[in-house]
Amino acid sequence: MEPDKEVLVYALLDSQSDTTFILKDAAVTLGARKESVKLKVSTITSKTKVVNSQRVQGLQVRGISSDTKIKLPTTYTRDYIPANRSHIPTRTTAKSWPHLEHLADEMSPELDCEVGLLIGYNCPQALLPRDVISGNENQPYAQKSVLGWSIIGYSSTGVDYDHEDEIGVSHRIIIKKVQPATKAFTELKSEVHFVYRTQVKEMITPADILKVFEADFTEKFSEEVLISQEDIKFLVKLKEGIKQKPNGHYEMPLPFKEEKPSLPNNKVCAQHRLRCLGKRLKKDNQYHKDYVAFMEDIITRGDAEKVPESELNDRTTWYIPHHGVYHPQKPGKIRVVFDCSAKFQNTSLNEHLLTGPDLTNTLVGVLCRFRKGRVAIMCDVERMFHQFHVAPSDQDYLRFLWWERGDMEAPPSVFRMKVHLFGAASSPGCANFGLKHLAAEGEGKFSEATVRFIQRNFYVDDGLTSLDSEEEAIELVREARDLCNTGKLHLHKFITSNKKVLATIPKQELAEVVADLDMALGEHKMERALGVQWCISSDKFQFKVRVKDHPFTRRGVLSTVASIFDPLGFVAPIILKGKQILQRMCQDKVGWDEQLPDDLRPRWEAWLQDLHNLSLTKLTTIPRLELSAAVVATRSSDLLRREMKMEESSVLV
Known part of the structure; x- marks a missing residue:
């Protein structure tokens, strides 16, 4: 010893x-x-x-x-x-x-x-x-x-x-x-x-590399969805607890794993995090301005309220730290995220919440149906999470500290959120459940096409669909807005390539990209459709890859290959070349920060040039089945038949 x-x-x-x-x-x-x-x-x-x-x-x-x-x-x-x-x-x-x-x-x-x-x-x-x-x-x-x-x-x-x-x-x-x-x-x-x-x-592990190689086929292909006991408990709690308030909003409880937990008083932790936030706010004027504007907005709208003095000492409480995040695609747009994973005495709010089953529609399915009809339409649910309210008995689990009117010279006050918020593990499941519940409530009052659009063609808060005629599209937009309005959900930011449909939508409900779009001039406006570039005027998907400067090393190659988002596999043949170079480096055991071997460097440089030329090619289809094993072809066939509602006789395998 x-x-x-x-x-x-x-x-x-x-x-x-x-x-x-x-x-x-x-x-x-x-x-x-x-x-x-x-x-x-x-x-x-x-x-x-x-x-x-x-x-x-x-x-x-x-x-x-x-x-x-x-x-x-x-x-x-x-x-x-x-x-x-x-x-x-x-x-x-x-x-x-x-x-x-x-x-x-x-x-x-x-x-x-x-x-x-x-x-x-x-x-x-x-x-x-x-x-x-x-x-x-x-x-x-x-x-x-x-x-x-x-x-x-x-x-x-x-x-x-x-x-x-x-x-x-x-x-x-x-x-x-x-x-x-x-x-x-x-x-x-x-x-x-x-x-x-x-x-x-x-540093990167072999599992990270496998994710890149297998990224072409990430969707769930099996029709069988396994539901756990916790998922069943989540659905039962929401089904029994959801109700519509007199003002039209739907209200749901926080889906706790057990009964309402007795949590320790973590106010001191929230105070410390607020002090740290305050230091950044004082150093960054723009951050301070955007943060205060966001907080004042949620308070003014009634998403949050100041806790009355008489309720400050209630025992069943939890304080949530918060911080601001800017949207990478929308400079200047801040979103305050509540850190429900913050731990105190070895516990956090998220540890007590059920996440529920995955109720999100498949990305591939939504995008495929978006390309099915002649008239394509996109829209968005405004502030979707915040439109679903939290039961009053659960709101004190959502307390937070903030300076009234952004006055950092005054002591912070105690507020609480009244809505399902960004950062809670249960919020995505609750929002998806609420949206599908709203659609089900519209059965018999609205057309089947409208109900189906709300149920199946939303990917979280983004709605994408396509129809065969202008008349169908106009009617769908009108009914979808009316149906969502019954639950105080506001559909806005509408985008369509069809001028006749566009003219029937109030200008204030249009996305900025099309509000001033003159189709007659042939403007090639681009919009992101669930991460994929969509040219509105030509109604086609396009790829314009902006490759960041990465070193010509194994690490840099992996970062570049993994950065290309292609959920439908349109450019899989081109990406495959990059993956082959990465595979070769792995086989040769090239170090993470070693330079590309001389025999691979020209191939890599040529491939990078091909990426820049993607926007010049009109790629509308791929020889996917020629590049995939028979099992992948079968799974793709099952997925498309299920999502597109095709009969077996209409699918070629």
Whole structure:
């Protein structure tokens, strides 16, 4: 048995990092078992770089004055852990604030050691606040975890943002390797603090490559849909709980796995996340403006409401952190996402919610029916998730903190969402269930074609269909709007290549791309139809691939091949050439960051040029059956016959 080893280092706790790191020198000194890996690290400025690392298992941590041990998750080594040493709170820090000076004796003395550990939120036990001591506004506060006390909000100097991934403050820890009879563990003694985000992803695995090779046939071909007991429970809860409110909106409960759970009070976690959000809002004026506008909009619309003072202390509550995400295809359009996966005391709201069966129509089926008739139509359900309300008894599970009217100088108020929201695991299933329920309610009141359109031709909130005549299309648009309106769903952003149909739709309900479109001038306006480029004037699918600059390496080849979205397989013969090059590199065991071999480089460059020429080719069909095995042909036949409602005699195999 080896003698015990100890290493004295500082540690820092990052409530927004999904990874735990240890200083490489510390891991070496401890003699911990390591496995070499490569990591892709994204810094707070969204820069990405590849670093060599080692995976370490079996580490433990405990406070410097505590006997309570915490097992760390899988930990990765780094040559250094960026941190500002001047931000480390000391006994002097505590004595500087009257409301914290009594903690001075519980703070460890300043030590001469390195920052050696970063604990991420994948170790929730380390983040769990046990006690909080707050002062007046704009004063630092102290927080106690199982690892000890820390002071948050104190900085002797400003953060130097020239260091792109510097990570705030840190505290002292002791790392100790102990050798039990059968398995070696590493013990760490530490104090903690919250810091900024560092995201880490492990490098590409063979499974990722297989996904690219098999990407041509990703839809579900079997007619048999397996329903689990949890799926049945989801459907029963919604069927029994859905009801239409006097204002027309449908209301559904949150589909909990069991009865309504009794969750811990996680308000302190939401407060911390709000402070982090506030820092970004103050640094980015445009982000602040867009965020406030979004929040004011959902409050004005009644999607969210301020919790009355008399209900603030209700026990059955849960607070949801939130953050803003910009749409990659729509610059300037922000959507606030509620993080229902955020954990507190080792639990989250999403862990208690049923997701339900997959009620989404198949992508291939919707796109095929979109190309079936002569007149093609697209539309969208406005703010679909928010049109389905949550039962009042469940709304306190959807609390969040926000500044009224965006005034960040005032204390944040407690709000709660009244609708199914982005970020909840149950929301897609609830929205799909609600849409199909609305369609079923329209049977006998609206035409079969309209009911079928709502039931089968929507992919989440995007509706795509095609009809054989202008008259049928005009009638379908009118009835579909009326049917959706019975449940307070607003169909808008209509797009069609037919001028006569276009003229019957109110201009305010048209998508911007066609509102000012002059078909007579032959304008070639493009629109995305479920991710596929659709030329409205010619009514054809087209492919215009914008290849990002990737290095000519195995990693770059995989990234380029995987970036081409072709759900119907129109350009499969061209993509196949790229996959062949990738396959050859895999067979030759070319390293991820090695340059393309000389014999493959000309083929790759020629293939990239072919991608740029895709938009010049009118590709309307492919020899899919010639490129596929007999089993794939049979599955494709079954899928098309089912989705297109064809008789067996009309299908050629």
